[in-house]
Amino acid sequence: MSDTLEITPQEIQLNATASNWEDAIKVASKPLVDSNRITDAYVNNMIESVKKLGPYIVIAPGLALGHARPSEAVKETSFAITTFQNGIKFGNKDNDPVDLVVILASTSDTAHLSLLQKIVTFLNDSKNLDTLRGATTHADAVLIANKINGGNQHESS
Amino acid sequence: MKIVAVCGLGVGSSVIAKMNIESILSEEKRDDIDVDTVDLGSITSAPADIYVTTRELFEGFPDEDRDKTIVLTNFVDKNDIKAHLDPKLEELDK
Numbered sequence: 001m002s003d004t005l006e007i008t009p010q011e012i013q014l015n016a017t018a019s020n021w022e023d024a025i026k027v028a029s030k031p032l033v034d035s036n037r038i039t040d041a042y043v044n045n046m047i048e049s050v051k052k053l054g055p056y057i058v059i060a061p062g063l064a065l066g067h068a069r070p071s072e073a074v075k076e077t078s079f080a081i082t083t084f085q086n087g088i089k090f091g092n093k094d095n096d097p098v099d100l101v102v103i104l105a106s107t108s109d110t111a112h113l114s115l116l117q118k119i120v121t122f123l124n125d126s127k128n129l130d131t132l133r134g135a136t137t138h139a140d141a142v143l144i145a146n147k148i149n150g151g152n153q154h155e156s157s
Numbered sequence: 158m159k160i161v162a163v164c165g166l167g168v169g170s171s172v173i174a175k176m177n178i179e180s181i182l183s184e185e186k187r188d189d190i191d192v193d194t195v196d197l198g199s200i201t202s203a204p205a206d207i208y209v210t211t212r213e214l215f216e217g218f219p220d221e222d223r224d225k226t227i228v229l230t231n232f233v234d235k236n237d238i239k240a241h242l243d244p245k246l247e248e249l250d251k
Binding site for chain 1: 164165166167168169170172173176177197211212213214230231232233234235
């Protein structure tokens with residue numbers, strides 16, 4: 001079933017605003033909290049893991065991957081992608097400020113892998129990053145979701 | 158040969174690093190190399206020829222593993238990863 005997991009335009013928020021990094025994680029998590037796929041406890045777990053381990057979740061220039069360990073706070077494996085109008089400081093020397101937050105929530109160590117692979121393939125292409133950062137409308141979000149879900153033909157084996 | 162990607166939790170950034178490294182290795186036809194992921198706390202139980210991690214986590218690395226560690230600032234850019242990985246592989250192939 002995890003192989004059919006896809007991202008939908010509802011999980012892609014464009015041009016959001018946040019006052020600080022904790023707020024950014026909360027804002028980026030909203031589509032998943034509102035649809036009961038993760039609980040507030042998972043959002044807190046993501047914030048706590050940054051406080052404990054440092055801002056290493058900023059894994060590329062401007063890009064943070066909000067995530068925590070799989071737990072009961074995850075009801076359904078899911079992802080959300082949010083672009084921010086303003087750059088947000090996470091305290092990462094190399095990659096601040098952050099304007100793109102990807103939330104990863106998984107029910108197990110493996111349930112998220114097929115969709116994560118699609119998202120990684122999408123992010124590998126700098127043209128896609130430009131498209132995502134320049135996106136503003138719901139139609140843009142639909143195109144981006146399609147691109148993520150349909151991509152990766154040459155690497156899936 | 159074994160490469161282990163290390164992150165704080167072992168489910169997110171290290172998995173992304175592993176996916177990209179596997180993709181690079183497959184392009185280089187290096188099927189002799191395995192890639193695994195681990196969280197920082199379990200690193201001593203995951204022996205490797207090369208570790209890959211971020212600058213923040215490198216500070217917590219055991220001294221004896223530092224020489225074989227590649228520090229990446231970008232886990233998403235395959236060209237950047239390749240630029241760090243290839244010289245290390247060359248070194249080990251000697």
